[in-house]
Amino acid sequence: xxxxxxxxxxxxxxxxxxxxxxxxxxxxxxxxxxxxxxxxxxxxxxxxxxxxxxxxxxxxxxxxxxxxxxxxxxxxxxxxxxxxxxxxxxxxxxxxxxxxxxxxxxxxxxxxxxxxxxxxxxxxxxxxxxxxxxxxxxxxxxxxxxxxxxxxxxxxxxxxxxxxxxxxxxxxxxxxxxxxxxxxxxxxxxxxxxxxxxxxxxxxxxxxxxxxxxxxxxxxxxxxxxxxxxxxxxxxxxxxxxxxxxxxxxxxxxxxxxxxxxxxxxxxxxxxxxxxxxxxxxxxxxxxxxxxxxxxxxxxxxxxxxxxxxxxxxxxxxxxxxxxx
Amino acid sequence: xxxxxxxxxxxxxxxxxxxxxxxxxxxxxxxxxxxxxxxxxxxxxxxxxxxxxxxxxxxxxxxxxxxxxxxxxxxxxxxxxxxxxxxxxxxxxxxxxxxxxxxxxxxxxxxxxxxxxxxxxxxxxxxxxxxxxxxxxxxxxxxxxxxxxxxxxxxxxxxxxxxxxxxxxxxxxxxxxxxxxxxxxxxxxxxxxxxxxxxxxxxxxxxxxxxxxxxxxxxxxxxxxxxxxxxxxxxxxxxxxxxxxxxxxxxxxxxxxxxxxxxxxxxxxxxxxxxxxxxxxxxxxxxxxxxxxxxxxxxxxxxxxxxxxxxxxxxxxxxxxxxxx
Numbered sequence: 311x312x313x314x315x316x317x318x319x320x321x322x323x324x325x326x327x328x329x330x331x332x333x334x335x336x337x338x339x340x341x342x343x344x345x346x347x348x349x350x351x352x353x354x355x356x357x358x359x360x361x362x363x364x365x366x367x368x369x370x371x372x373x374x375x376x377x378x379x380x381x382x383x384x385x386x387x388x389x390x391x392x393x394x395x396x397x398x399x400x401x402x403x404x405x406x407x408x409x410x411x412x413x414x415x416x417x418x419x420x421x422x423x424x425x426x427x428x429x430x431x432x433x434x435x436x437x438x439x440x441x442x443x444x445x446x447x448x449x450x451x452x453x454x455x456x457x458x459x460x461x462x463x464x465x466x467x468x469x470x471x472x473x474x475x476x477x478x479x480x481x482x483x484x485x486x487x488x489x490x491x492x493x494x495x496x497x498x499x500x501x502x503x504x505x506x507x508x509x510x511x512x513x514x515x516x517x518x519x520x521x522x523x524x525x526x527x528x529x530x531x532x533x534x535x536x537x538x539x540x541x542x543x544x545x546x547x548x549x550x551x552x553x554x555x556x557x558x559x560x561x562x563x564x565x566x567x568x569x570x571x572x573x574x575x576x577x578x579x580x581x582x583x584x585x586x587x588x589x590x591x592x593x594x595x596x597x598x599x600x601x602x603x604x605x606x607x608x609x610x611x612x613x614x615x616x617x618x619x620x621x622x623x624x625x626x627x628x629x630x631x632x633x634x635x
Numbered sequence: 636x637x638x639x640x641x642x643x644x645x646x647x648x649x650x651x652x653x654x655x656x657x658x659x660x661x662x663x664x665x666x667x668x669x670x671x672x673x674x675x676x677x678x679x680x681x682x683x684x685x686x687x688x689x690x691x692x693x694x695x696x697x698x699x700x701x702x703x704x705x706x707x708x709x710x711x712x713x714x715x716x717x718x719x720x721x722x723x724x725x726x727x728x729x730x731x732x733x734x735x736x737x738x739x740x741x742x743x744x745x746x747x748x749x750x751x752x753x754x755x756x757x758x759x760x761x762x763x764x765x766x767x768x769x770x771x772x773x774x775x776x777x778x779x780x781x782x783x784x785x786x787x788x789x790x791x792x793x794x795x796x797x798x799x800x801x802x803x804x805x806x807x808x809x810x811x812x813x814x815x816x817x818x819x820x821x822x823x824x825x826x827x828x829x830x831x832x833x834x835x836x837x838x839x840x841x842x843x844x845x846x847x848x849x850x851x852x853x854x855x856x857x858x859x860x861x862x863x864x865x866x867x868x869x870x871x872x873x874x875x876x877x878x879x880x881x882x883x884x885x886x887x888x889x890x891x892x893x894x895x896x897x898x899x900x901x902x903x904x905x906x907x908x909x910x911x912x913x914x915x916x917x918x919x920x921x922x923x924x925x926x927x928x929x930x931x932x933x934x935x936x937x938x939x940x941x942x943x944x945x946x947x948x949x950x951x952x953x954x955x956x957x958x959x960x
Contacts, residue, residue: 339787341866342788342789343787343788343789343864344713345682345683345684345715345718345720345785346681346682346683346684347680347681347683347785348675348680348681348682348683349680349681349782350673350674350675350681355672355673355674356672356673356674356675356681357670357671357672357673357757358670358671358672358673358726358760358775358777359670359671359726359760360726360727360728360760360761360762360773360775361728361762362728362730362762362764362766362771362773364730364765364766366767367764367765367766367767368764389670390670393670395670399684401684401685401775402685403685403686403687403691403728403773404687406686413822434683435683435684435685436685437685437686437687439687439688439689439691439692439693439772440689441689441692441768441771442691442692442768442769443689443766443767443768443769443771444766444767444768446687446730446766446768446771446773448685448687448728448762448771448773449869450683450685450726450728450775452683455672457674460670460672462668463666463667463668464667464668482683535721539667539668586829629798
């Protein structure tokens with residue numbers, strides 16, 4: 311790796327020294343061409359998703375470069391997880407302000423490299439440009455899924471049970487700690503910076519979940535997407551929303567903590583529905599995937615999402631979710 | 636379309652009102668999901684490429700929104716053209732500063748819509764985020780090509796002839812007119828704002844061209860990529876570089892005009908090589924594609940690219956190309 315300052319590292323050197331070694335798949339043509347050439351594995355279809363992360367919107371200027379890279383990849387991997395897809399690789403368009411050093415970019419690429427290994431993916435193509443503004447990383451992630459087996463947002467039916475993986479609100483709580491410089495469990499900050507896409511769970515839910523979504527805009531907002539696209543109502547029990555001990559420590563044990571958690575962003579958990587008769591198999595699948603899941607509600611006729619108290623009364627929540635817009 | 640100010644149009648409204656109508660392919664799932672589902676047509680492989688355009692780097696703040704959209708798509712379509720690929724659709728991650736109005740975005744989407752029709756492509760997926768900085772549009776374009784028929788940068792062999800489509804330097808000259816506010820042929824400005832990807836020509840060159848690249852960084856720099864990846868030297872005749880009457884009007888008839896043209900960016904023409912015995916078929920293919928091509932040099936043993944004068948002497952050119960970095 312070069313020790314030149316970034317100003318002396320032009321676009322082609324950047325690509326050759328930093329990015330080309332990440333193009334481990336044959337499809338990437340070693341980044342020596344403009345394009346990637348790809349065939350879908352037999353009997354499968356490709357799943358494509360794009361998500362950009364922007365400095366000061368999705369990550370903080372002082373976040374470690376390694377975790378910025380991981381968050382960029384994992385936000386996209388989480389979309390694949392919610393579809394039950396297996397990742398293949400990604401294309402990256404990165405806009406780099408001149409103040410970013412080669413050292414920073416090296417650490418960023420180390421984060422990409424680590425996650426490429428973790429998730430068995432390859433850089434397939436890229437574009438590097440300068441920007442007089444915030445660092446911006448746009449990733450297009452490509453995966454595959456057996457034909458007609460992709461989990462979708464539509465498909466939830468009245469009577470279905472609603473589940474969510476992991477715990478909710480950790481990342482939002484971690485972001486608050488970072489912004490207010492308040493002390494708190496490091497676990498929460500890690501959850502904001504390095505999401506854990508639930509790929510193994512998603513894969514295990516193929517043929518079991520009736521609908522599925524990754525929770526990135528807030529649990530209430532994302533269940534709202536399922537409700538809207540499926541044409542149903544979702545009733546969620548506030549007491550069942552899984553909160554970590556860290557969130558309890560910072561946001562307390564009251565109802566407000568649940569509302570804050572269910573409207574915070576960046577969870578990158580999977581929320582899904584299934585027929586009641588599939589519940590046992592779903593729980594087995596989660597055990598197999600070593601991923602905690604919690605039953606949090608039911609699907610009903612109607613529309614929208616409601617957060618209910620212990621007596622079944624609707625709780626007013628104000629805003630629905632966290633918007634990156 | 637809404638006449639609300641952009642500030643009142645949230646992310647979901649933007650997607651529903653402006654972007655969802657652009658998702659005309661079934662694969663896009665109506666943008667009602669996070670992902671696109673895609674199968675490669677029978678006997679074909681997919682070609683993927685990504686290119687971002689950033690305000691003040693690739694387009695000017697006052698450029699018409701319609702042409703900004705077209706440039707974002709066409710820069711990517713040009714990559715497909717150089718591979719001989721047929722476009723299918725695209726994913727778009729757009730980062731929008733708050734000063735951008737809904738009116739601007741409407742016109743931007745009208746540009747996308749027009750080009751979707753021209754090139755028979757669909758929006759397949761997207762991501763919308765805000766940015767405290769320049770408007771940034773990252774496109775991942777997907778096409779397909781018959782298996783093993785993609786044109787590549789590697790493959791040029793000593794003895795091959797070198798061709799380029801269209802005329803060179805128009806866009807760079809147009810950018811200069813815009814920046815210096817000098818009067819000149821509007822054609823040059825149009826060439827900067829709305830490239831013409833040579834898709835029909837690229838398709839016709841399948842099986843004929845031994846190597847191919849789209850000219851976006853400057854003719855000399857891009858032929859340099861072919862030379863490097865193919866392990867050959869390219870000797871280009873300065874007098875043969877095709878310059879438009881507009882470029883002659885602004886940059887004159889001397890050698891400097893050729894150097895400026897061959898090192899300017901944003902041409903989005905196709906440069907390619909072929910065996911001498913294929914030259915007749917190549918010229919027929921170009922006629923069929925209604926695209927002007929010019930023979931500009933030969934491939935030799937060695938490395939690098941050389942611009943030669945009428946006596947075969949190398950011309951010093953200084954910089955090699957235009958870098959967006």
